[in-house]
Amino acid sequence: MNMPRWDSSEESLRELYVGSYGRLVSVVAAICGDRDAAEEAVQEAFVRLMVKWGQVSAFDDPEAWIRKVALGFVSKGRRKLRNGQRAATRFGPPQQVPPATGDAVDVQRALRQLPVDQRHVLVLVHVVGMTVEAAATELSVPVGTVKSRLSRGRAALVPLLAEEVPDHG
Numbered sequence: 001m002n003m004p005r006w007d008s009s010e011e012s013l014r015e016l017y018v019g020s021y022g023r024l025v026s027v028v029a030a031i032c033g034d035r036d037a038a039e040e041a042v043q044e045a046f047v048r049l050m051v052k053w054g055q056v057s058a059f060d061d062p063e064a065w066i067r068k069v070a071l072g073f074v075s076k077g078r079r080k081l082r083n084g085q086r087a088a089t090r091f092g093p094p095q096q097v098p099p100a101t102g103d104a105v106d107v108q109r110a111l112r113q114l115p116v117d118q119r120h121v122l123v124l125v126h127v128v129g130m131t132v133e134a135a136a137t138e139l140s141v142p143v144g145t146v147k148s149r150l151s152r153g154r155a156a157l158v159p160l161l162a163e164e165v166p167d168h169g
Helices: 010-032 035-056 062-076 082-091 103-112 116-128 132-139 143-161
Strands: none
Touching: 010 035, 010 062, 010 103, 010 116, 035 062, 062 116, 062 132, 103 116, 103 143, 116 132, 116 143, 132 143
């Protein structure tokens, strides 16, 4: 029988924060197209997690819960709550996540040109590494919807990421 990785201790919560904050910000930023909004949403999701840690620590993947909550904040355009700002400082200032460079910038720029639904499934499947089924569960949509969005998103990315090769003839 598998033992859960996380327990309900504050130290376990701190480990999750340190180990996943940067990755969560990158994923949420790739989906919403705004790094500042992503940082704000992930911070707010961790504030919400602090209250529910006893329950969420028992989940197979607490990071998925944080991601879903953060994306909920982004999609609804919520701002930080004053109490949340105070609570977020409990573990110190958030980590500084370096900005993307090179090809990652090109991919982010291309992703921003896609509809958010397509962007969302592309990031969950190709960046987070979820299966189509897991993405469907997280998004509360049928598997066929995820497959369709993936197909349309991939097709739309091809011309956006195509490199022009100079003709030296």
